Amino acid sequence: MSPDTASAPTPAPAVRVSSVRREFRSRTGQVVALDDVSLTVAAGEFVSLIGPSGCGKSTLLRLVADLDRPTSGTVEVFDRPAHVAREAHEYGIAFQQAGLLPWRTVLANVELPLELHGTPRAARRQRARELVDLIGLTPFAGHYPHQLSGGMQQRVAIARALAEQPSLLLMDEPFGALDEMTRERMQTELLRVRSETGAAVVFVTHSIPEAVYLSDRVVVMSARPGRVRTIVPVSRPAVPDGVDAREDAAFFADVARVREALHGPDDDDPGTDDLAGAAAPARVPATRGMDLR
Numbered sequence: 001m002s003p004d005t006a007s008a009p010t011p012a013p014a015v016r017v018s019s020v021r022r023e024f025r026s027r028t029g030q031v032v033a034l035d036d037v038s039l040t041v042a043a044g045e046f047v048s049l050i051g052p053s054g055c056g057k058s059t060l061l062r063l064v065a066d067l068d069r070p071t072s073g074t075v076e077v078f079d080r081p082a083h084v085a086r087e088a089h090e091y092g093i094a095f096q097q098a099g100l101l102p103w104r105t106v107l108a109n110v111e112l113p114l115e116l117h118g119t120p121r122a123a124r125r126q127r128a129r130e131l132v133d134l135i136g137l138t139p140f141a142g143h144y145p146h147q148l149s150g151g152m153q154q155r156v157a158i159a160r161a162l163a164e165q166p167s168l169l170l171m172d173e174p175f176g177a178l179d180e181m182t183r184e185r186m187q188t189e190l191l192r193v194r195s196e197t198g199a200a201v202v203f204v205t206h207s208i209p210e211a212v213y214l215s216d217r218v219v220v221m222s223a224r225p226g227r228v229r230t231i232v233p234v235s236r237p238a239v240p241d242g243v244d245a246r247e248d249a250a251f252f253a254d255v256a257r258v259r260e261a262l263h264g265p266d267d268d269d270p271g272t273d274d275l276a277g278a279a280a281p282a283r284v285p286a287t288r289g290m291d292l293r
């Protein structure tokens with residue numbers, strides 16, 4: 001049984017993944033990327049997926065996004081099959097590469113989904129201006145992607161993902177390519193944008209501190225075949241104005257809990273995956289591909 005089945009489901013969760021298995025066939029044989037994965041994400045909740053490289057985080061996100069279909073099991077978004085939710089433009093997607101169109105300005109990139117779905121010109125321009133303002137790039141609205149820093153490009157990608165007022169944002173390592181300072185600013189920005197929009201977020205990351213800082217819950221996955229190993233609720237205490245939550249003792253305690261969950265004693269097969277450091281002391285991680293600062 002998945003650890004998530006213990007939590008009481010709300011009437012219309014943003015995401016409900018039930019007993020999902022995803023197998024791939026390749027020249028070298030069959031790969032079981034996900035096995036018996038169940039997960040519920042409440043409306044408005046921020047959930048991060050973390051786990052060793054190849055454990056199926058992106059595969060799970062792609063299934064939720066209806067970019068792929070499970071071999072067995074079901075994926076529902078707001079109580080509807082994922083493909084129905086996608087057709088209803090229920091969610092926005094931002095991946096590691098900002099994926100902006102180089103020949104379109106910031107404003108025109110943000111407008112793109114609205115244009116594709118037939119929103120009249122004046123309405124889409126107004127919405128794009130609001131979003132560009134929300135991400136603090138109004139002075140750059142007429143710039144082209146190559147005139148922006150990596151962090152700015154990522155902000156544009158997030159604004160574009162928000163264009164259709166999605167109730168669910170799916171993000172796959174959106175800050176992975178950014179330097180540390182920009183990344184921290186973007187994390188703060190994302191929390192602000194999310195609190196203004198009320199969207200649920202499913203966020204894939206390799207960084208334990210990033211997952212803890214952003215999330216209400218951190219889903220720790222085991223190495224292939226990917227399963228939900230455990231789900232760590234994050235305490236997120238209120239901190240006084242001017243204090244960064246990343247400097248709070250509760251933050252460090254939660255980081256340690258996620259780290260211990262990743263390297264816990266219940267590792268099924270520690271010798272064959274990227275959690276080769278599973279037997280090492282929890283605070284001396286040796287996980288390849290993980291950012292364990």
Ligand SMILES: Nc1ncnc2c1ncn2[C@@H]1O[C@H](COP(=O)(O)OP(=O)(O)OP(=O)(O)O)[C@@H](O)[C@H]1O
Pocket residue numbers: 024025026031032033051052053054055056057058059060224289
């Ligand atoms: N289209 C595909 N065909 C064959 N195998 C695939 C395909 N997509 C993913 N896989 C395999 O499924 C497993 C899970 O891949 P996935 O990209 O979901 O992992 P991940 O946890 O996101 O990895 P990373 O952290 O390195 O990005 C891997 O072994 C991968 O090689």
